[in-house]
Amino acid sequence: MSEDKINALERMIETFLMTSNLPEDMDLESPDMKVFLESMPEGKRTAFLTMAKDLDVRKMSNAFNTAMSKYWDTVLQAKSRGKKVVFIPFNCSPEIFYALDIIPVGVEVLTTFTAILEEGLEKYLDLAVERGLPDTMCSSQRGTVGLLEAGLLDKPDLLVNGSLGSCDPNSKIFEYMSEKFDIPALYLDIPFYHDQRSLDYYTKGFRQVVEVLEELSGNKLDVDRLKEVCELSNRATELFLEINEIKKMIPNPVPNYYNQIHLGTKLLMAGTQDAVDIFQTALDVCQARLKKGSHVMPEEKIRLMMMYTGLYFDGGVHLWLEEEMGVSYLLDLLVYYDFNPIIDTSNIETMINGLADGMFNLPMTRQLKGGWDMPNNWLQDCLYYVDTYKADCLVFTGHTACKQVWGVYRLQLSES
C-alpha cells in the first residue's frame, strides 16, 4: 500500500470501531448528540440512526460492527501475517477459504461498506468507468474496481467466481479484474438446470477449485479444520433459520435492520465463531422481542418482500420503511436461505459435497441460472417465500446491471 494514501480498509475499521460499542443509555436527544448528528451528512445520519435508535437494534449492530472491525483488520493485516486474500462475489461461500486459512473478501460487501468512507463511493464508481469499465456493469462490484484503480486497496492474491451463468456482469467483472490487475482467477461454471446431474457437475468443478486453492495457497485441506468450519457454518445456519421462523409471526418481531447484518455476516463470515456470535445475539434479541410483543412500530401495516436484491446502498431505508409506513421488511432475494443445507460433517467427502450444495443454492445462483419458471427457480422460490412468510406484497428492485431479472420481471410479476 502506498504510504501517501490512507487505505480504505483502515478508515472502514475506524468507523466500525466507533459504532461497535454504542451504550445502552445513549441519549439521542441530548444536546451533544444532536450536534453530532447534525454534523453528519444526511445519508450517514440515517444509516447511523438505523443502527442506534432502537435499543434492540443497537445490541445487534454492536455485535455486528465489533465483528466487522475485527474482520477487516484481519484483511488489512493479511499480507504482513503471510496470509492469502481471495476476492469472491456474493455467490461464493466463504467456508472453504477459512478451512484453507485464506481470507475471503466479498467484493459486493466491500463496495457497500466503502460507502461509509468520508468521501463516499461515487468517485470510485466513476473512476472504474473512466478507466474503461462499462457504466452498465454492476456498481456493487464497480466500487471495488474503483478502489483498486485508486490504489486504496491492496490487490488480492486470487479471485474466485462461484457461479458463471447466473449473472453476466457478476462473472465478467472477475475476468476484467484478473486481466486488468494481473490476478489469477478461478471460475466455477453453474449449469442451467437444478437437478442431480447439475449438482454433480457443479460439485466436480468445486473439487477442482479446492485442489487449485491448495496448490496456490500451499495449504493442504485439513479434515479437522474443515469440520470445525463446517460445524460453525451449520450453527450459524441453524440460528438464522430460527430467526426466519420468528419472521413468520404476524406481526413480525424481527427488526428490518437485521436483514442487513444477516447478509454481511453470511457472505463474509460463515464458518467462523464471529458469525455464530452475531446470529446468536440477533436471535436473543428477536426472541426477547417476540416475548414482549415488540414489532415494527407503530404497527405492522405491510409485510414487504423484495423479489430480487434489497436496498443495501442506503443504510437508512429500512428504518424509514419501518417508521414512515409500518413496513415490515421480511426478506429480499439475497437473504433467501431456506434451502441452504446443513452440511453433513461425517467425512471430507460429505463436507465438500455439502459446501458445493450450499453454493449451488445460494441466492441468485439458485434462482437465476436457468429459465425463470423452471423448478427451483425464481418464480417458484418467490411464491414459496411469499406463502411461507405471509408477505402482502412483492417489490422489484433491479440495478441496471441486472439484465437477467429485468428481462423477465414482468413475466414474474404477472405470475406472482
Added chain:
Amino acid sequence: MKAFKELTEISGSRQNSYVSAWKDQGKKVVGYVCSYMPEEILHAADILPYRINGKGVSDMSQADAYLSRVNCSFSRCCLELGFRGEYDFLDGAVWINGCDHIRRCYDNWKAKRPFPFMHMLPVPHKIFPEGRQWYKEEVISFKEAVEAYFGVKITDDKIAEACSVYNETRKLLRKLYDKRTEDEPGFTGPEINTILSASVSMPKPEFNHLLEQVLQETQTVKEGSKKSIRLLVAGSIMDDQGFIENIEEMGAVVVADAFCLGAKNFWDLMDENGNVFENLIDRYYTHSPCPRMAGEYPTRLNFIKEQIERANVEGVILEHIKFCDLHGTDNALLKKDLEKAGIATLELERQYGPLADSGRIRTRVQAFLERIKA
C-alpha cells in the same frame, strides 16, 4: 455480379425465396440465435437452420412490454419481430444461453408466442473437460429432441455429410476473407456483411454454389480502396450493413473482423477424420470463444491480433451494443492491450438497428481516422 445480387436479395428479406422454396417442398425451418449451435445437426435432419436476427425494426413497443430498457436492443428487436409474427414461418427454434439478454428473450418468446418446437441448449461458460462432456450431452439431447419432434432419424452418415458441407462453407468464406486482405480489397465491408447474412438464412449447398460464383466474378478491385484506412471491426453481433457503410464512408475500408457472425463463426474448420460427432462437439465447444467464456480473454485477444497481422490492419474499432456487458467489458481490455501493442483503437457503444445513432458514430470514426492519418 448475378450471384452477389441474389445473395443481396436473400440477406434483405426475412422469408427469402430459398426459405419459401424449402417450405414449399414441405420441409421444416428451425431458427437459432448463436454460433454455439451446431447447425449440422439440423442440416443432417434435412431441416433448414435459420439464424434469427432483429433487422429492420424501428419500433420495439411490443418487446419493450416484456424485456426492459436495460436489455440490449438486439434481443429486443428479435423479440419484437417474434411477437409481430414475422418469424411465424419457422417451425421451431433452438436457443443457447449465450448471455442474459438472449436467454431472457427466449423466456419471453416461449411464454407469450411459443413455436411448436422450442429447445434450450445450454452451453458451459468455460472451457474444461467436464464442460465439454456437458455440452456433448446437451447436443445429444437436442438431437434426440429434433428426432422425436420432427419424426426424423439423424444418422452418423448424415452428420458427416453435413459437416463436409459446412466445412466447405467455412473454406469458401476464408477465401472471401483472403480477398478482403489484399492491398486493394475485392469487397467492401457492407458487401461482406451481405454475404454473411445470406450464409445463415439459406441452405448451405446453395449458398456455397453462389459464393463460388461470387468469388469467380469478383476479379476487379474496388476503386480507391487502396487509399482507404484499413480497419478491423469487432464486438457485439453485427449484421448491420449500414453501420459498416457509415465507417467506410468516412474514408476507411473494413478488411477484417472478429464477429460471431463473421470470422469467429467460420474460422475454425472441423476435423472430418475419425469420429465426426466428437469432432463436431470439439469444433463448436472450442471455436473462437465468445466473451461469455470465462478465462478465454487471451484467446480472443490473440485472434484479433492474428487478424490484424493477416489483413495488414491500421486501426481497430471495437463496438458493443449498449448494455452488452460481455463485449463492453472485453472491449475495455482489448483497447488497453491493443493500444499497448501500438494499434490505434476506438471503442464505440451503439444501438442495434437501422442507422441508429449514425451521426455520432460518423463523427467519432472521422476523428479516429484523422488520428491514424496523423
